[in-house]
Amino acid sequence: MKNYFILFSFIVFASCANQTAIEPQEDVVSADYFKAICYHPVSVGSTERSWEFIDRDLDLMQEAGINVVRVYVPIVEKEILDKFAEREMKVITSFGYNQDSTYDLYSGTYLDYVKMYKDHPAIYLWELGNEYNYHPEWFGGDLMNWYTTLEAAVNAIHLEDTSHQVTTAHGEVPDSTALHYGRKLDMWGFNVYRWDLPASFVQDWRAKSDQPFYFSELGADSYMTIEKDSLAQGVNEHAQALAVAQIIDELEPLASEFEGMTLFSFTDGWWKAGNPDTQDIGGWAPNSSGVPMVRSHIEQIPV
Secondary structure: OOOOEEEEEEEEEEOOOOOEEEEEEEEEEEEOOEEEEEOOOOOOOOOOOOOOOHHHHHHHHHHOOOOEEEEOOOOOOHHHHHHHHHOOOEEEEEEOOOOOOOOOOOOOOHHHHHHHHOOOOOEEEEEEEEOHHHOHHHHOOOOHHHHHHHHHHHHHHHHHOOOOEEEEEEEOOOOHHHHHHOOOOOOEEEEOOOOOOOOHHHHHHHOOOOOOEEEEEEOOOOEEOOOEOOEOOEEOHHHHHHHHHHHHHHHHHHHHHOOEEEEOOOOOOHHHOOOOOOOOOOOOOOOOOOOOOOOOOOOOOOO
8 A cells, every 4th residue: 555645855843832833855755655644633731632723734734745644533523534535635543442432442332433434535544552562551461452352353344344454553563472463454553763763673574574564653852851962952843853854864765665654743742641731841652762862751742
């Protein structure tokens, strides 16, 4: 599955107040993988997703050459999906395991969403879970509860919808158990944070499997925990721009090896911890290098 469209090299920045600007690069790049961005818009002071700035956000995405967004919660408002379709943009829809029976895997209601929207022109991929291999505590301490759910959901979606591919967002290279239970996935998605040098992942994956894959998360922090190499401590979008540009440049020569590249993330994530009105310094993420320096600051990693 390949999408073909022109992308001028880009870095998209989101400020703390959900205000976004674009720093374009000069070169125009033609590549045969899809260019996507993770999108969960939550305004400062809130913990709920909001579509208040959807038109502005989509304008900025399109200006940056982004034609696909990855959402962590299904979009239930048809009028929002229609906005993506009107712009010929696509949505990777992720289903969580236990979301209080709201289109989740645990209750089986995810299939209701698949049935409802499988013919909508904005739908691109069905995605199952996000980095669940890092969280056995969410599954009674036993990841087999997740892997058997994954396998069953892949089969169920394939029976219901033969038009869209099914994927998952896995943290780093899967082990043999994950590979077995994910063998019927149409493609894998991988969240990869190896400083600003992710290309080694391609060889690591090909040593295990020839299944198609896409990068479901790549990116760099916009907060410097220390000053280094003339890059100032604190909020530093210039440092982030350098890191993300390096990530893209390193993967470009390997474009034939993967289906797509998804940058994390379009907006800040102050809602994730502490006070959603202010930035909480600190935080961590599993298997993350915390680019630029020194650790992953999960509240502020927009691109």
